[in-house]
Amino acid sequence: MTEPLECPSGPSINHPSLWDLKQFEQNWSIFVQTLMKEEASLLIPAARIRRQIEQCETFVEVHSNWQSIDAANRLGAWKRLLVAAEKACRNVLPVCARCGQCCRLGSPTLHLEDLRLLKEGKLPREKLITLRKGEPARSPFDAKPFILSEERIKVAEKQDSSECVFLIPEANQCSIYSERPLQCRAQACWDPLPARDSAEQPFLLRKHIFEGIEVLGEVMAQHENRCSFDSLSAAFEELGASKGENVGKVLELLAFEDHFRGFVSEKFAIPAPYLDLLLGRSFVRMAPLFGFRVVEEGGGARRLVPDSPGAQS
Numbered sequence: 110m111t112e113p114l115e116c117p118s119g120p121s122i123n124h125p126s127l128w129d130l131k132q133f134e135q136n137w138s139i140f141v142q143t144l145m146k147e148e149a150s151l152l153i154p155a156a157r158i159r160r161q162i163e164q165c166e167t168f169v170e171v172h173s174n175w176q177s178i179d180a181a182n183r184l185g186a187w188k189r190l191l192v193a194a195e196k197a198c199r200n201v202l203p204v205c206a207r208c209g210q211c212c213r214l215g216s217p218t219l220h221l222e223d224l225r226l227l228k229e230g231k232l233p234r235e236k237l238i239t240l241r242k243g244e245p246a247r248s249p250f251d252a253k254p255f256i257l258s259e260e261r262i263k264v265a266e267k268q269d270s271s272e273c274v275f276l277i278p279e280a281n282q283c284s285i286y287s288e289r290p291l292q293c294r295a296q297a298c299w300d301p302l303p304a305r306d307s308a309e310q311p312f313l314l315r316k317h318i319f320e321g322i323e324v325l326g327e328v329m330a331q332h333e334n335r336c337s338f339d340s341l342s343a344a345f346e347e348l349g350a351s352k353g354e355n356v357g358k359v360l361e362l363l364a365f366e367d368h369f370r371g372f373v374s375e376k377f378a379i380p381a382p383y384l385d386l387l388l389g390r391s392f393v394r395m396a397p398l399f400g401f402r403v404v405e406e407g408g409g410a411r412r413l414v415p416d417s418p419g420a421q422s
């Protein structure tokens with residue numbers, strides 16, 4: 110709780126009748142956190158429940174009038190608020206409270222049905238990435254990562270974050286809400302069934318997006334042949350097994366993949382942001398998956414630096 114207040118006529122107390130608005134808000138935050146811990150068995154994100162509670166009439170009324178409620182009535186108002194909060198917490202409404210939590214936990218994977226959004230220009234291609242076969246991925250239904258047996262196309266996430274690029278964080282708003290992908294439309298934190306059903310729908314693949322452009326089909330096949338995710342994984346495994354001796358092989362592979370991307374971008378006039386969709390993320394960007402990051406040394410030289418305890422360069 111907040112620092113006890115000095116009461117001139119007795120011991121220090123922390124009583125609603127003495128709170129200004131700031132202290133009201135501090136105590137409210139503490140109460141909500143305690144409530145969330147008690148309800149930890151709920152699968153629904155705490156931020157979403159808090160949002161629902163703060164949208165209820167009692168909260169809006171008590172919070173906006175707190176300054177003008179006289180001291181004698183503040184305890185009553187506070188108690189009413191606690192009762193309303195506990196009720197809202199146990200009666201999660203089947204509506205989106207726009208807490209933004211599901212958009213912060215990861216971006217959507219696209220399904221064939223979403224191809225329409227790409228064709229109509231509603232889902233810009235430079236905001237999409239391909240996760241290739243063999244890459245680790247996360248499912249919205251299970252926190253444990255799994256290995257992809259087939260590629261997936263996803264909306265990109267913000268740098269060093271799992272937040273979807275379309276989330277406007279200050280407003281908790283989706284910038285493409287009316288044209289959001291199937292997975293987002295199906296996702297409901299109070300009911301996992303629609304999202305599970307949508308996951309049964311066929312996934313969107315690069316061959317659907319670039320259908321009829323033979324040359325790009327050939328580029329993707331060549332890239333997979335020479336720069337598969339498995340080849341990167343094997344090179345890092347060898348690096349680990351050799352206790353850092355085989356670093357040259359990893360660096361060569363990174364350089365080759367970089368060169369491949371540059372060549373494709375130049376020869377086919379494909380802007381760099383589209384390459385994450387056409388070829389997947391670059392090997393350089395994927396080094397952290399193996400506990401390393403790439404440091405540019407100048408003059409084109411590169412060094413691998415351990416990014417996590419236990420990795421060896």
Ligand code: SF4
Pocket residue numbers: 211212215216217264273274275276277282283284285286289290293
């Ligand atoms: S596309 Fe919109 S609704 Fe879907 S995760 Fe991104 S911000 Fe959220």
